[in-house]
Amino acid sequence: MTARSGWSSVTMGALAQSVGVSRQTVYNEIGSKPALAEAMVLDELAAFLLAVEAAFDEHPVDHVQAIRAAVLRVLQLAQGNALLRAIVSDSYGADAELLPLLTTRANSVLASARAVLSDRLASPGYHLPEERRVTSVDAIVRVVLSHVTQPTATPEATSEDVAWMAGRLLTRSP
Secondary structure (H helix, E strand, O other), rough: HHHHHHHHHHOOHHHHHHHHHOOOOOHHOOHHHHHHHHHHHHHHHHHHHHHHHHHHHHOOHHHHHHHHHHHHOOOHHHHHHHHHHHHEEEEEEEOOOOHHHHHHHHHHHHHHHHHHHHHHHHHOOOOHHHHHHHHHHHHHHHHHHHHOOOOOOOHHHHHHHHHHHHHHHHOOOO
């Protein structure tokens, strides 16, 4: 519904009707419209994080190559993602409730993405001090999220740039 008509046209009543339940059932199961928005964004995020996991599975020892592949997959998914396009384009309309979930109120998105990347970078044989890993992961996730919402180059070019940055951030240094 959001991708088709925009977030401002989504009502709990319309959602209830489309899935064949009462409006009260929707409120009981989901809560408020802002809770629905966050659930939608986090559900969509799961597909992006699966792409990240797959890239690390394919490159278990070369973390920079894994990040390159992960960023490429994420940005390619973003290009064709109808909900993401609706969220970004909705910010230009009268109702901008969704975009903050990827920008100013992105805590859930950031925390989920950081957890996946941090876990992968904490693998055996990879010894970056914890504080460096936390800072590096945060920077990488924020840069990628920025390119997801507002791309400035092709996914291929951006993945190369982020891999270059990751190579510098993830190098053990004092």
